[in-house]
Amino acid sequence: MEKVILVAASLKGEKYSKESVAELERLAHTAGGSVYKTYEVLLNAYNPATLIGKGKCEEIALEVKANDISAVIFNEEITPAQQKNLANIIPAKIIDRTWLILDIFASRARTKEGELQVELAQLKFLLPRLSGKGGALMQQTGGRRGGMGTRGPGERKLEYDRRRLRVRIAKLEEEIEKVKKERGIRRARRAVVPLPQVAIVGYTNAGKSTLLNTLTQETAVYADDKLFATLDPTTRRVKMPGGGQILFTDTVGFIQKLPHNLVSAFRATLEEVSEADVILHVKDASSKDISEQSRTVFKIIKDLGAQNIPMAEVFNKCDLLPHYPLAALKNANPGAVFISAKENKGIKELLKKIEETLLFKWHLKTIRIPVSKAYLTGFVYENAMVKKRVENKDGSLTLKIMITKGNYDKIKKEL
């Protein structure tokens, strides 16, 4: 593990919450850092040259030298100029929050598309930060190479040459365009089976992947007590209690101050969210920061243009709450469902809630197909989710289905 120092610098009156500082510590930990010390710096104004004051920089520089610290991580975004100045004073890698998140993303990307997107976001971040003659700022700092803040996706080493970087960016954009098209084709093919789609979204570490595992009774989806365990969307079929199936997609976790170019980098991956029939918002009931985290999630949903999709709210990790606070939480959120994904509790209620929410767009119908119209059966199966099938004595078929209005009208006309 690399020893790191954290700096949470905020303006007086806008002081970071304890949770926000703890989150920075968890991010650093997730990236493989062992936190030596955390500086909470309160400022009257940000210093345009060094973000924090010169004196503070020198104090940190001494600490770095005396304790073999490999990186200093700032909770703020640092400008290229600030980074250069900071690196001149402090002999360690200078990493900001955005770069730290990108570094974690780089080690997490699993699919080709995920890798391309992370690398593109990294290179776009790096480009303005390279010093003039192709020298690499990140590499120069403290003469240190490798480790935290230098990872690319897969086994790839990040490039630090300006000209080559530009070429690589163009190539990545081209490849992403290609992969996107392929995805579109794949999705169109999948759409032939019109199952309702639920997108699981929520703050990082809320328990989204654990929930999907519980829903599908398997442990194929990587869940971990680290931030951004999931990067690429995973879609699974889930059997509903009353019959039928629904598609659930697990997505990348959201986080405060997620850099804007990252949101747009992941837009393609998050397309699943804007195309869902229901958004399932998973919250961590044990978090001290639920409302702030929810605000962050809503903001990103809006950024994705998905704010009009019906949403179901679920509080997870209820097993961690004592009786009284849990009761209070339930009182304050009458429309929500309360579960423990880990202990498989409340899952039935959750699925019921999701079906209810689906009824905004999908309708529950019972149809009878007489023998003379048996040819319609295939069409129904292709255009509806069949919850129950009863073969009647007279050879006719009674189907309980969930179906969109347009498709129902089509069937109605034929029957």
Ligand SMILES: Nc1nc2c(ncn2[C@@H]2O[C@H](COP(=O)(O)OP(=O)(O)OP(=O)(O)O)[C@@H](O)[C@H]2O)c(=O)[nH]1
């Ligand atoms: N006690 C408790 N822990 C849970 C529950 N659900 C998930 N966890 C734990 O919370 C941690 C995060 O779970 P994940 O499923 O990886 O969370 P996630 O929302 O997918 O996280 P990202 O993919 O990082 O956004 C893991 O250590 C889980 O074991 C629960 O109901 N109760």
Ligand SMILES: [Mg+2]
């Ligand atoms: Mg996950």
